[in-house]
Amino acid sequence: MQIEVIVNQKKITLAVDNDEFLADTLRSYGMLSIRKGCDTTCCGLCTVWIEGKPTLSCAMLSFRVNGKHITTIEGVQKEAEKFAEILVAEGAEQCGFCSPGFIMTVLAMKNELNNPTEEEIVHYLTGNLCRCTGYLGQLRAVKKYLEVL
Amino acid sequence: MFTLLNLVQPDTIEEAYNLLTEKRNNIIIGGCGFLRMSSRRISTAVDLSRLSLNYITEQNDYIEIGATTTFRDIETNPILNQYYNGIVPKSLSNIIGVQFRNIVMVGASVYSKYGFSDLLTALLVLDTEVELYKTGRISLKKFLSNSYEKDILTRIFIKKNNSKAVFYYLRNSASDYSILNVAVSRFNNQWKIAVGARPQRATIAQKASESLSEIEMSNGNIEDIATIASKEVIFGTNMRGTANYREAICKVLVKKAIMEVLQCK
Numbered sequence: 001m002q003i004e005v006i007v008n009q010k011k012i013t014l015a016v017d018n019d020e021f022l023a024d025t026l027r028s029y030g031m032l033s034i035r036k037g038c039d040t041t042c043c044g045l046c047t048v049w050i051e052g053k054p055t056l057s058c059a060m061l062s063f064r065v066n067g068k069h070i071t072t073i074e075g076v077q078k079e080a081e082k083f084a085e086i087l088v089a090e091g092a093e094q095c096g097f098c099s100p101g102f103i104m105t106v107l108a109m110k111n112e113l114n115n116p117t118e119e120e121i122v123h124y125l126t127g128n129l130c131r132c133t134g135y136l137g138q139l140r141a142v143k144k145y146l147e148v149l
Numbered sequence: 150m151f152t153l154l155n156l157v158q159p160d161t162i163e164e165a166y167n168l169l170t171e172k173r174n175n176i177i178i179g180g181c182g183f184l185r186m187s188s189r190r191i192s193t194a195v196d197l198s199r200l201s202l203n204y205i206t207e208q209n210d211y212i213e214i215g216a217t218t219t220f221r222d223i224e225t226n227p228i229l230n231q232y233y234n235g236i237v238p239k240s241l242s243n244i245i246g247v248q249f250r251n252i253v254m255v256g257a258s259v260y261s262k263y264g265f266s267d268l269l270t271a272l273l274v275l276d277t278e279v280e281l282y283k284t285g286r287i288s289l290k291k292f293l294s295n296s297y298e299k300d301i302l303t304r305i306f307i308k309k310n311n312s313k314a315v316f317y318y319l320r321n322s323a324s325d326y327s328i329l330n331v332a333v334s335r336f337n338n339q340w341k342i343a344v345g346a347r348p349q350r351a352t353i354a355q356k357a358s359e360s361l362s363e364i365e366m367s368n369g370n371i372e373d374i375a376t377i378a379s380k381e382v383i384f385g386t387n388m389r390g391t392a393n394y395r396e397a398i399c400k401v402l403v404k405k406a407i408m409e410v411l412q413c414k
Contacts (some may be wrong), residue, residue, distance in 0.1 A: 001156075018194070019153035022184070041182050042324060047248045053221070056248045059182050063156060064198065105248065126324050127246010 003066040005030070008075030014062070022048070022057035022065055026072065033073045033100040036128070044128035047101040047108075048072050054108040056127075073100045079107055084146045092137030102128045106142055110149070118143070151184060155193040159200070162303060166282050168195050170299055177301055179257020180219070182249060192254070200305060202256070205229065211306040216256025220268075224250060233275055234413055235405045236332065237261040237307070240271035245324045251378060260302040262293055262350050265326045269293070270345030271316050273353055274334035276308035282371035293350060312336040313413035316345070317402040321389065328390045329398045335413075342378050342406075344399055354378035366411065375404040 007026070012144050016025050023046040026034050036058055037045035046058040049071040073080050080103045087093050087103075102125070109116065109124045122141055130138065131142065159165040169175050175193040178184065202215035205226045212228055224238045225230055244250055244267060258266055259279060267290075277289040282301040289305075315332035318327040330345035340361040345351030358380035364370045381402040384392040 007256075033193055036359070040186060040250075041249055042245050044246050044248055051250075053251050054248045054249045056182075059180070059185055059249070059252050061178075064196070077157060085380040108247070122246055124241070127248050 001063060003063060005065050005067070006069045008071060013084035016062040018061075018063065020062045022060040022062050022070075026057060026070070031072050031074065035097055035101060035134040037098065037101075042127070042129070043098070043101075044105060045101040046097050046141060047104040047128070049104065052108075054105050065108070071104075074103055076104075076107055080104075083107065083141070083145050086148070087138070087141045090141040090144065092133050092138045092141045096128045098128060098132075102130065102138070106145070109142075109145065116146070121146075151187050151189045151191060152203065153191050153194050156196065157193055158196045158198060160400045162200060162282055162301060163221070165195050165197060165200070166301055168193060177257070177260075179217075179254040179261075180252040182253050183261075184252070197256070197301070200303075207309070209309075211308055214255055214305040214307070216254065216260075216302050216304060216349040218305070219252035220244060220258075221247060221259055223255060232307075232309065233312045236271045236275070236316050236334070237268070240267045240268050240316045240330075240332070243267075243318070243323060248392065253388065254303045255305065258288075259305060260300075262297075263351045264348045265316060265346050266317065266351065267327060267330055267345065270332045270343050270351040271314070272305070272307070273343035273345075273351050274314055274341040275312060276333040276336075277308065278308075280304040280306065290353060293352075300400040310336050313405050313410050315409045315413070317406050319398050319402065326389065329395050329402065331399065331402035331406050331409050332411045334409050340407075340410075342374075344382045344403075346384060347384045347395060348389070349383070349385055352382060354382050354403075356381045361407065371383065371404055372409050373405065375400045378403045 002015055023034050035045040037043035041056055041059045047054050048057045051069055105128050157168055172192045178194045197217050202217040204215045207228045220241045224242050226256045229237045255297050272289055278286050279292050280286045280303050286298055312334045316332045318330045320327050327346040334341045340358050342354040342358045345352050355373050361374045379396045384395040386392045
């Protein structure tokens with residue numbers, strides 16, 4: 001079947017299978033920032049925004065996004081760069097495999113929560129796993145990022 | 150990975166039901182968070198997203214939740230946060246992450262009667278009913294005890310009242326499945342104790358609930374009730390815990406939950 005979606009403000013038509021997931025659709029379209037880390041819907045690496053809401057693209061059937069707005073990290077590049085600089089400065093980036101999904105969740109949190117507490121930040125980011133950093137550096141970076149906004 | 154041969158998005162619930170019952174391996178699909186891990190071969194998948202069932206509304210006597218409402222919608226809903234000490238949003242706010250809860254649909258979770266469901270445990274201690282297209286409106290308790298029959302869960306109704314309720318869980322890590330869930334509620338001195346993730350589906354600890362509604366409260370009595378609950382509920386063993394471990398944890402969580410409900414204002 002064919003679906004029409006608006007990916008990063010650009011309207012595109014994509015051919016998808018009935019049982020195809022959005023992560024695969026977007027990757028085959030060239031959006032390689034979307035990573036597949038777990039295949040069990042628990043790592044958050046494939047996070048994209050659908051209508052502004054952070055969503056696991058590995059568990060979203062592609063036909064369901066027909067007519068919707070999708071944002072990947074390529075669509076929020078400036079904002080992502082600003083946060084990524086802080087992430088690096090705080091030593092919170094090692095292999096970087098989880099970074100695109102993590103950054104998309106942090107930016108979504110910034111849009112959704114007003115002055116989140118540390119507890120709220122940790123709760124919001126629970127769905128993003130990182131096997132390198134131990135999370136403390138990430139938490140420092142997020143707090144700093146929210147301060148400098 | 151599952152295989153999906155045909156896909157239909159009906160415009161009416163009747164159409165959806167006819168499609169569902171046409172073939173044995175036709176199913177209704179929800180958020181697909183769990184289904185995606187199976188290797189099922191599905192003849193026709195029926196998607197309900199055109200039926201406008203994504204809503205939470207406050208009626209005179211009930212809070213009504215449409216079947217395609219996501220867990221995240223429930224978690225952030227002000228009405229549900231206001232009633233029953235926010236037990237419904239609290240019960241699902243630790244399920245994996247925000248991105249996952251933006252996908253999972255309440256109808257699919259309840260209809261599937263998953264043993265690991267946190268939400269079912271919380272809903273059981275409230276006055277909850279489910280509406281099924283063919284069967285009609287029945288209590289959640291009856292629905293859970295009925296055998297599986299092909300039907301479509303369209304709405305969930307939670308009676309509005311002044312119930313005080315709390316939800317406890319034990320997990321190995323923040324976003325893992327629960328080893329055990331416990332919910333306790335009190336309304337007009339009628340108590341309900343529910344135990345879930347046993348790992349079988351959630352159930353009411355009937356004897357303990359009735360005893361609790363009749364006794365004078367004291368530390369010793371509460372301990373006795375917690376023991377009754379842990380003895381009357383049947384537990385099983387899986388990779389997360391043994392039946393004996395669950396029984397021991399149940400006693401502790403029930404006691405804690407009762408004591409917290411007593412403090413609820």
